[in-house]
Every structure is written in structure tokens, then in C-alpha cells.
Amino acid sequence: MAMQSPLPVRNGVNATRLRLPRTGSWATVAEYLLERFGHVDPEGILRRFDDQQIVGLGGVPLTRQTPLGEHEFIWYYRSLPVETPIPFEARILHQDEHLLVVDKPHFLPTTPGGRFIQESALVRLRNQTGIDDLVPMHRLDRATAGVILFAVNPQTRGDYQMLFERREIAKRYKAVVALQPGEGLETGRVLQPNGEHSQVKSQSELRELLAGMPLAFENRMTKVKGQLRSVVEDGHPNAQTLINVEAIGTSSGFHAGLEVALMDLEPRSGKTHQLRVHLASLGLGIINDAFYPRLWDLAPDDYQRPLQLLAHTISFTDPLTGIERSFSSEQQLLESPQLSSALLNGGELP
Numbered sequence: 001m002a003m004q005s006p007l008p009v010r011n012g013v014n015a016t017r018l019r020l021p022r023t024g025s026w027a028t029v030a031e032y033l034l035e036r037f038g039h040v041d042p043e044g045i046l047r048r049f050d051d052q053q054i055v056g057l058g059g060v061p062l063t064r065q066t067p068l069g070e071h072e073f074i075w076y077y078r079s080l081p082v083e084t085p086i087p088f089e090a091r092i093l094h095q096d097e098h099l100l101v102v103d104k105p106h107f108l109p110t111t112p113g114g115r116f117i118q119e120s121a122l123v124r125l126r127n128q129t130g131i132d133d134l135v136p137m138h139r140l141d142r143a144t145a146g147v148i149l150f151a152v153n154p155q156t157r158g159d160y161q162m163l164f165e166r167r168e169i170a171k172r173y174k175a176v177v178a179l180q181p182g183e184g185l186e187t188g189r190v191l192q193p194n195g196e197h198s199q200v201k202s203q204s205e206l207r208e209l210l211a212g213m214p215l216a217f218e219n220r221m222t223k224v225k226g227q228l229r230s231v232v233e234d235g236h237p238n239a240q241t242l243i244n245v246e247a248i249g250t251s252s253g254f255h256a257g258l259e260v261a262l263m264d265l266e267p268r269s270g271k272t273h274q275l276r277v278h279l280a281s282l283g284l285g286i287i288n289d290a291f292y293p294r295l296w297d298l299a300p301d302d303y304q305r306p307l308q309l310l311a312h313t314i315s316f317t318d319p320l321t322g323i324e325r326s327f328s329s330e331q332q333l334l335e336s337p338q339l340s341s342a343l344l345n346g347g348e349l350p
Helices: 029-037 042-050 121-129 157-165 203-211 274-281
Strands: 016-019 073-076 091-095 099-104 145-151 170-178 215-223 230-233 239-250 259-267 309-317 324-328
Touching (some): 099 121, 121 145, 145 157, 145 324, 170 274, 215 274, 259 274
Parallel strands (some): 145 309
Antiparallel strands (some): 016 073, 091 099, 170 259, 170 309, 215 239, 309 324
16 A cells, blocks of 8 residues: 655645665764755755654654654655746546546646656646546656546545556557658668667558558567667567558648558557557658657757657446446647548558
8 A cells, every 4th residue: 555645735746755764874864865965955955844844654844853763754845846838738538536537738748757747737637626636547658649547536546547457448549650751750760679770661662561451560579778768679579559550641730741641559568669669660650759760869849740649549448337438539640641541431552
């Protein structure tokens, strides 16, 4: 059972919990914190003790003289950074006493972390709804838009979490890939098991690949230690995605006039960046993917060029009622092909 914080949520943000060493060269908790964090704001740390803003289990305030070893854990509120507002809002699709279903935009992180605290879906929604117990049941990358489930009631949260643990949640994604070269695109470039991307498929090879879909693509994936990327490796497959092409046409977004394909993706497993890696491994890297098949240099967000990946639909049998439930995003990917493709009407690949 998770340890209950003695401090309430403040401005949508949980208090930070820190585990203290039992012994050491520090006589007091204050000395330990000053050595660990004093380079940031030593006077601010001491002021928090004086203002009773650092507490132990049960909400007991610590002082400058509290001996090290008297408390195993302490809680306090972090000093929040000044954040640049993200100019997109998460839209609530559904709300009841147990679940909150949200359509998250691109660029907005699911949970607070790093330079995004208030500018995260969780903190914004807590402040908007007044529900301090709100927690996400799963996460989407900051770059990915789409549907996320949040638990409202701590008493029933576990019932919904078990759906994810037992893989009884069905998800469908949409992605847009380029079929011809364009500005900043890695069209046809294949992500190799060693992380290189030297092989390039021609436009005709890409079209042959699309013609052979649906395809149950699988391989073995592992997350790179200390990095945010995943790689393909030899061994028994542990990641599978059902991939199909939904439409082919020209984009009217940033890459207007470019021939693109709208892909329908159904992950059968849940590895980090699975959909992005699988498409890049086929030479169908997602438009504006900053990680695959090539790692881009870090740059400011370009709101005109979001990652063309959308968590479109999530479906499950409600564990409390037994009713089938399904929620779909109301967003569209900017580079989606115009809806004139023969594929939309069941036609052959042009």
C-alpha cells in the first residue's frame, strides 16, 4: 500500500517525499539537506524549517535541530519553476464518480516533471476539477496526443488498474507517414537493430509494403539504459503491433502536397515507443518523430510540426458494471491525407 502523504495536494501538485539516510556525517536533518541541496537556496531551506514546511510521518514539523535518524521520510513542497504556457488544452470527454477521460493535445505532458509542472495534464485537471485524488491510469508521451484515462476515486482505482495489468484494455492509434521525400523527413529510412538507419526503401518498395497490409509486425525491443529511446535486438519477440493502412493521399498541413499514408495501429504489447520503433523499422517513420529512425538535436517545440501520432480509441469492459465502454479522440492529425483516397471506400491501393 502506498504511503500516505501528510501534506495535501497544493495547486494541483503533490508534496515531494524524500527518504533520509539513517546515519552519516550529518548531526541534523537540516545539515543533510544543506549539503545535498544547499547549492540551490540554503537560506530558503532553513526558512522552510522555521515556517514548519518540512514534515515527517503524521505531519510532525521538523526543526533545524531535528536529529538525523529520527525520521525515515520527510515531505515538503518544491519551489516551482517559471513555466512557459503550452497553448493547448486537454478536453474532457467523459466524467463520472470513478473515471475521467481526457483528449490530450500534443506537447502537453501527462504528469508533472522536469520543467513542466503546472503545464501538465494532471496538474491542470486537478486545478480545473478540484479533484486532488485524480491520477492517470496510463501515460502518453508529451509528443503524442489522444485519449487518457484518469482515476477519480481511490477506492475503485485498483479495479481499473487491474485491466491494464491483465492487458484487458484495447487501444487503437493513428499515425501519418510520408511516402515521398520532404523537408526534415526520413522517408523510407529503416531503423536497424543496432540503432543505425542506413538502409533506405524506395517509394515503390514502400507502396508494396502498404499493399501487403494488414501486417502483424513483431520483434524484440529493449529500452536503452539511461536514455529515452528503445532499440531492436536479437531474441524472442516481445513486442507486436497490428499495422494497417487506412488512407493514402496528399497532406494539407505543414507538408502540403506531400503524398502521405494514414496508418491504423493496434498494439498487442506495451513496450516504450513501440509504435514509433515498429513503423521506423519498416521504413515508415512517423512524420515529425524526433527519436526514430534518427535522434534529432534538441530544439524548441515547433507547434506547426507535432508528432503525427494519436492515441485514437481506448476500449474495455467496465470492471464495476460489466458494460462495454469505448472512448475516442476528437482530434485529427494535421498531416492526414485528404479524404478522397480510394482506400476510404474500400478500394484498391492506388
